Amino acid sequence: MARMQRISRRGMMGGVAAGGAMMALGGSAWAAAPDLKAIRAEVDKRHDESVKRLQTWIRQPSIAAENRGMEEGCKLTMEMLKDAGFQTATRMPTDGQPGIFATLDAGAKRTVGMYFMYDVKQADPSEWMSPPFEANLVDKPGFGKVLIGRGATNQKGPEATFLAALHAIRGAGKKLPVNLVLVAEGEEEIGSPHFPQVVRKPEVLSALAKCGEVWMPFNSQDPDGSVTIDLGAKGIIECELVSTGARWGRGPTKDVHSSLKAELDSPAWRLVMALTTLVSADGNDPAIDGWYEHVKPLSDHDKAMIENAAAKQDEKQVMKQLGVQHWVKDLNFKDAMLRLASEPTVNIEGLVAGYTGPGGKTILPSRAVAKLDLRLVPDQTAADCLAKLKAHLAKRGFGDIEVNMTGGYDPTQTAEDSSLIKAEQAVYRRHGIEPLMQPRLAGSWPGYIFTGAPVSKPGGHFGLGHGSGAHAPNEYFVIESSNPKVEGMAGAAMSYVEFLYQLAAMK
Amino acid sequence: MARMQRISRRGMMGGVAAGGAMMALGGSAWAAAPDLKAIRAEVDKRHDESVKRLQTWIRQPSIAAENRGMEEGCKLTMEMLKDAGFQTATRMPTDGQPGIFATLDAGAKRTVGMYFMYDVKQADPSEWMSPPFEANLVDKPGFGKVLIGRGATNQKGPEATFLAALHAIRGAGKKLPVNLVLVAEGEEEIGSPHFPQVVRKPEVLSALAKCGEVWMPFNSQDPDGSVTIDLGAKGIIECELVSTGARWGRGPTKDVHSSLKAELDSPAWRLVMALTTLVSADGNDPAIDGWYEHVKPLSDHDKAMIENAAAKQDEKQVMKQLGVQHWVKDLNFKDAMLRLASEPTVNIEGLVAGYTGPGGKTILPSRAVAKLDLRLVPDQTAADCLAKLKAHLAKRGFGDIEVNMTGGYDPTQTAEDSSLIKAEQAVYRRHGIEPLMQPRLAGSWPGYIFTGAPVSKPGGHFGLGHGSGAHAPNEYFVIESSNPKVEGMAGAAMSYVEFLYQLAAMK
Known part of the structure; x- marks a missing residue:
């Protein structure tokens, strides 16, 4: 319930290059990148299989608030992780729903931490145009072919797309450029009450200590293709x-x-x-x-980021979307956004x-x-x-x-000059997208578990692709995009491939 | 919803004679009474028919809050009134559910007004031991044979019992000692929003103007046989x-x-x-x-009535029933009761x-x-x-x-020395019951329509008999009492017979 919910405010934002097509590779940090075309071919070859994997996942609802399908969902997730190349995937009992601890040792120099959730929010089928646990493919005007279902974008869609990336790398005969340490929970939607019990197990802490960062796959793109990177969350x-x-x-x-x-x-x-x-x-x-x-008050740099974002948005459009006529205390738009991040x-x-x-x-x-x-x-x-x-x-x-x-x-915060944020920026920019930097999301996600003691790593979200409707009816994930600025599932999978290679190349 | 709900507080009250058996008649006001034995014989003869009438009524739920069975309930009530001897029974349209205006001209000197409701409160069948609209007869230990159903005591039970009294008087070959003017509504349980539209029709006002008082049949007896007369209501x-x-x-x-x-x-x-x-x-x-x-503050006489009532009750038992440990502002029991009536x-x-x-x-x-x-x-x-x-x-x-x-x-108030209250006291006393007089019920009923302008008549409730569970599951009405202090349906019917003769004799 307390999940990160991005407020879609960025539709009116300027300054986004016409990305979407894969850009020429370049830069020293990118030197280690393999022939991505072979991997892309594998992504395409395995497209139907990847969609089917996501459908299978969505058709197994795991709803902690209703104690529904939790063991089944945990088991299915572990199977999918192993199927994608994780050598270990262990059920981690807690005082609540079980978590998962999984590792993929690729013999690489760098180890990357990941965070998954296998639970989804409740859904009332009567409110949906397509049943929430059928995961049907539907044409959505202006978007293309989308998959509709609970968890489509929050968070099974991006997670399944990341698994598709792993399958494609292996399918292309490549070795994963990083080792992976993955922790997952089944209670994100009820506020992650027992996730610390998973992360703070000695074997998990010791595995996470080897990671440079911890991140979660995420549909970052707005309908206009733009991306925002939040350096933290309340x-x-x-x-x-x-x-x-x-x-x-x-x-x-x-x-x-x-x-x-x-x-x-x-x-x-x-x-x-x-x-x-x-x-x-x-x-x-x-x-x-x-x-x-x-x-702690916002720094001048934080304020500058927010003022920049405010200037790029259409206040009237944002107000209309929210159904409001005034900001609190009759603030102007910039001050309302400063308050949103700081108070x-x-x-x-x-x-x-x-x-x-x-x-x-x-x-x-x-x-x-x-x-x-x-x-x-x-x-x-x-x-x-x-x-x-x-x-x-x-x-x-x-x-x-x-x-x-x-x-x-707790709140979570990650440094702008961390490996994680730099790697994110590098991949987005290579796609012609200049990410809008923001000091803090007003929503919340349990990133503190990774950014706070004792793990203390950079933590965040990454991914191209688009979906919406988290917690709402008709949640969707764009599978085949009709919008050149927005990646479909295959393009999103490739963004994860690139991201792993980018992380491998970070200092 | 705003109906009069008596708070059963009187179980511990002393000073009640061992009533129940019919007492010898006496007093000048009673001179006009006929041979009640013949009427009682008719009551007994028609007992099964009377129970069946009540069952028929309950099996036709009329629930204004759910707009359920309203026209049917209105029609059935009119039929029952005509069947009991009313020469006219007219459906009175309102902006909400229809009311009823009925008259019974017996050629008597005195005309008495009556108030009926044909609607009942909602009922959730899953909470009931016997379905709320089946009106089954059940043995209830300590009480005898009771009828369980929504409306059993609030208010179809007492109303059907009054109709049984009319049938018995006619069956015994007697002429009704008073003329009746009856107004009924179908929205009592939602706060009587349109009842004034019924009562303030010229023909109704003119009929009510001829009445000495307006009353409603009511199961007044507590399980120990005692009776309280409330002279008003908030x-x-x-x-x-x-x-x-x-x-x-x-x-x-x-x-x-x-x-x-x-x-x-x-x-x-x-x-x-x-x-x-x-x-x-x-x-x-x-x-x-x-x-x-x-x-308006309580009068000294009002206060004396309440202090008398407080002295007769067991405070601890009352607190236990209500699940409370303190009265508001840590008042003592007497002051809490004064506040209950006055604030x-x-x-x-x-x-x-x-x-x-x-x-x-x-x-x-x-x-x-x-x-x-x-x-x-x-x-x-x-x-x-x-x-x-x-x-x-x-x-x-x-x-x-x-x-x-x-x-x-509005609040309603009736004078203690009015014909209505005096007649009530007379009948109760003849049954060996000294009614506890109270200035005001803390609950509410739409008596102001009769006691306020333009009708301005004494208004109240009368009747022997016992029932409970109004608005709650397993509402019941004692049909055949196993408790000598409490009248069953036949005894309650006789109390209505006596009451009509008593009213006929009032100045």
């Missing part, structure tokens, strides 16, 4: 605040008739009163004691109390719940912020309100 | 407060990714902030501008915003709703209070928050 705490008569010791312990309000306390009113203490009167700034203690937030995802159906029902509810997500920025940590939230409530006499953290993690 | 406003990005002109007009909170306003936070202005910091006292302007309230029935399922979902909701019920006391009126609520919000800049009133009405 952290997140997802939690429920639960007010009950039972814990409070006041108000009813079961729902009672609403006429009794005159003589009984209300857990719902208590929740409302507690909530108001968490933010400023306009609902926009966290007001939790000590919340800004570790908040922690306390957001209400949901409110649930008492009767929630049509009309009314005369009850005094014994329980009220606010679902919050709190976005964190460097150098806040989820553990410290959770403790601060609880202390804030306790200090104001709301200590009985349960704070149930359901998922979350 | 009024109610049920409404939804709806905060949306669209109306506000800030925040998103559709749900967007929660990471955008940093740059977007939140309609959910706005609702929370607006809500806190409506009550005191402890959530217990209305803080809406001018709310207490027309609040207006602002209660949260429900909160609904964004994601309400298990776990979380990273969205910034575009819409948030609080379902409120506001109980009113004399001399507050629903119209004035609704206007005050809207003005209060507007004054604080929350004018964009919609206030959708879904139902409600």
